Structure formats: C-alpha cells, structure tokens
Amino acid sequence: MQDIIYATEDYRELDAYLAENGIRSAMLVCGSSIRLLPIGRYFQSLEARRDIRITRFSDFQPNPLYESVVKGVELFNGNRCDSIIAVGGGSAMDVAKCIRLFCGMDKSQSYLLQKAVPNPVRLLAVPTTAGTGSEATRYAVVYLNGEKQSIADDSCIPQTVLMDGSALRTLPLYQKKCTMLDALCHGAESYWSVNSTSESRDLSETAIGMILDNMEGYLANREDANKNMLLAAHYAGRAINIAQTTAGHAMCYKLTSLYGIPHGHAAALCVSVLWPWMLSNIQSCTDPRGETYLRDMFRKLAGAFACREAFEAAEKFGRIVSSLRLPALPADEADCGTLCSTVNPIRLKNNPIRPDHKAIESLYRQLLVGENPTAGPE
Ligand SMILES: [Fe+2]
Numbered sequence: 001m002q003d004i005i006y007a008t009e010d011y012r013e014l015d016a017y018l019a020e021n022g023i024r025s026a027m028l029v030c031g032s033s034i035r036l037l038p039i040g041r042y043f044q045s046l047e048a049r050r051d052i053r054i055t056r057f058s059d060f061q062p063n064p065l066y067e068s069v070v071k072g073v074e075l076f077n078g079n080r081c082d083s084i085i086a087v088g089g090g091s092a093m094d095v096a097k098c099i100r101l102f103c104g105m106d107k108s109q110s111y112l113l114q115k116a117v118p119n120p121v122r123l124l125a126v127p128t129t130a131g132t133g134s135e136a137t138r139y140a141v142v143y144l145n146g147e148k149q150s151i152a153d154d155s156c157i158p159q160t161v162l163m164d165g166s167a168l169r170t171l172p173l174y175q176k177k178c179t180m181l182d183a184l185c186h187g188a189e190s191y192w193s194v195n196s197t198s199e200s201r202d203l204s205e206t207a208i209g210m211i212l213d214n215m216e217g218y219l220a221n222r223e224d225a226n227k228n229m230l231l232a233a234h235y236a237g238r239a240i241n242i243a244q245t246t247a248g249h250a251m252c253y254k255l256t257s258l259y260g261i262p263h264g265h266a267a268a269l270c271v272s273v274l275w276p277w278m279l280s281n282i283q284s285c286t287d288p289r290g291e292t293y294l295r296d297m298f299r300k301l302a303g304a305f306a307c308r309e310a311f312e313a314a315e316k317f318g319r320i321v322s323s324l325r326l327p328a329l330p331a332d333e334a335d336c337g338t339l340c341s342t343v344n345p346i347r348l349k350n351n352p353i354r355p356d357h358k359a360i361e362s363l364y365r366q367l368l369v370g371e372n373p374t375a376g377p378e
Pocket of ligand 1: 267
C-alpha cells in the first residue's frame with residue numbers, strides 16, 4: 001500500500017519524509033517546468049537548509065528514450081544517490097520508475113532483458129497533472145530504436161505519493177481539460193474492463209464521482225478542487241493498475257501521433273464512440289462473467305455518473321467532452337485505414353465486447369466524420 005502525504009504551503013511534510021527515511025542524497029527526476037512550481041523553490045533551497053545532496057536529472061523528453069534512462073542510472077549510481085523523487089507528469093514518472101528498477105542491475109547488459117530484483121531505493125512521486133495516475137501504477141514505458149517498450153513490475157510503484165495541488169495552478173487550461181479526461185477515461189475503462197475486481201470498481205467509482213464533483217472548480221482553478229482532482233486521478237490510476245485500460249486506450253494512441261493531440265483528448269474521443277457502441281452490442285459479450293453481469297455493471301457505472309440508465313451515462317460522457325470545447329481534429333476520413341491498422345490487440349482483449357476490424361473502422365469513421373456506427377462484432 002502506498003503512503004499518501006498532502007503538501008502544505010511550506011512543504012514541511014517533505015522535510016519530515018526526508019528525515020524519517022534518513023535520505024542524504026536524492027535524485028530529483030523532473031521536467032524543466034519545475035522552476036515555475038512552488039515545489040521547485042523548495043528543492044532550490046533544500047541543500048542550503050539541510051544536509052541533503054540533490055542530483056537533478058532532466059535530460060529526457062516526452063515519450064522518454066531508453067538511452068536517457070541509462071544516463072539517469074549512471075548518474076544515480078555515480079553520485080551514490082539513495083533515493084529518487086519524481087516531480088512531473090507521465091514521462092518523469094516513467095523515467096524515475098525505470099531508474100529505480102534498473103539501478104541495481106548489471107550495466108554491461110540491456111536492463112530491459114534482466115530480471116527485476118526488489119531493491120531498497122525509495123521512490124517518492126509528486127504528480128504535477130491530474131491525469132495519468134502513473135504515480136499509482138506498476139507500468140512504465142520507454143522507447144528503444146523507435147519501439148515502445150512496456151515495463152510492468154511492482155517495483156515501479158512509488159512507495160510514497162505527495163499530493164501538491166499548487167502544481168496544477170499554472171497549467172494551461174487545455175492541458176487541464178485533457179488530463180482530466182484521461183483520468184475520467186481511466187475510471188470508465190477500468191470499470192468495464194474484463195480484469196475489473198470489486199476493489200478496482202470501487203476505486204473507479206470513487207474516481208469518477210470525485211472528477212464530476214470537482215470538474216467545475218478545477219477548471220476555474222480553485223485550490224480545493226485542484227487537490228481533489230489530483231486525488232481522483234490517483235484513484236483512477238490505482239483502478240487501472242488492477243484492471244488496465246481497454247479499447248478506448250487501444251484506439252487512441254494513433255490519434256495522438258497522427259494529429260498531435262494530447263493523449264486525454266484522444267482517449268475521450270474514442271471512449272465517447274466506444275461506450276454507446278458497446279451498449280448496442282451487449283449481446284456479443286466476451287467478458288467471462290457473462291451478459292447479465294455486463295448489463296448490471298453498465299447500470300452501476302451509470303450510477304457512478306449519477307445517471308439511471310446505461311445509455312444516459314454514455315450520453316453524459318459525450319456531453320462532458322463536447323462542453324469542454326476542445327479543438328476540432330484536422331481529420332480526414334481517408335485516415336481510417338491507417339488508424340485501424342495500429343490498434344493494440346492486447347488492450348482490445350480487456351474490452352468486454354471485442355470490436356472486430358469492421359467495428360473499429362466504423363468507430364473511427366464516426367469520430368472523424370460524425371457517422372453513426374452500425375457494425376457490430378461478427
Ligand atoms: Fe491514459
């Protein structure tokens with residue numbers, strides 16, 4: 001179980017964390033935007049205030065490369081760091097998780113081919129967006145020779161998370177909308193995932209309820225709502241750590257790379273066409289728990305969205321996405337073929353009704369040109 005601590009203005013909780021864990025030399029994995037954040041100022045003065053050495057590592061990019069992680073591991077070991085603090089969004093978390101996982105391994109071989117061995121290095125995560133929930137998951141992604149390398153290991157889960165609502169204060173509004181939608185998709189997809197458990201569905205319900213309750217205040221940049229949204233995204237992250245994401249996420253990655261739109265925007269577009277499609281094709285259930293379970297699950301999911309009927313909740317999700325007035329996709333119907341060919345089949349398996357190629361094409365067409373999908377699974 002992770003420890004969650006909540007930041008106050010002077011970060012005395014962080015002082016206490018460092019003291020309690022006997023930390024003397026920490027690696028700070030962060031993006032350049034840390035300089036704009038109150039926590040950035042905390043770390044600037046930390047070395048002068050306390051006998052702690054900080055090794056800062058920012059030499060990585062979004063969708064981090066394996067080579068960057070290797071540099072981070074060298075720096076970690078070279079400077080004899082005893083712990084890692086990750087401040088940032090998904091990329092900083094990915095890099096920090098990998099450094100922790102790889103730092104005790106044999107450097108003469110690829111870290112990606114070695115068996116993970118638990119190590120005592122402490123990892124503290126400070127998420128600076130309310131979206132990925134990466135601080136709660138055992139997953140990390142790095143790229144090697146242009147290929148995505150997915151890592152899943154319990155050692156990736158940070159032992160402690162610091163919730164710092166002030167980190168969201170300066171985020172651009174579009175980014176806030178997209179990260180919130182990512183968390184809402186995590187909540188919904190983990191709920192209907194074939195891997196869901198009663199624990200994961202409880203976490204999803206909590207996340208969805210908190211997102212809906214705090215959306216308005218969060219978009220208005222209210223401090224309390226920002227803090228609650230961070231926590232909501234964290235719960236959604238814990239839900240996907242158990243149940244994983246489904247067809248919505250499987251379909252969204254290529255939208256991001258093809259049109260350059262943020263991940264949460266792409267995921268929300270996919271979920272807004274996927275959800276009604278599933279409700280129209282519920283008789284083709286592939287969840288081993290069966291069709292009755294599935295109908296009941298969709299009804300309970302509607303309850304989490306404060307709706308009585310399953311279709312009503314899917315419509316409500318679509319209305320939330322449209323109400324955010326996200327920029328239109330520079331889309332072309334001719335892209336449907338490219339999009340269909342890149343859907344990750346492993347994530348599709350998590351979906352309780354598996355869309356076939358024809359259905360996926362139809363769903364993409366609907367989100368690109370607003371055409372109503374009729375194709376069910378064969
Ligand atoms: Fe996501």
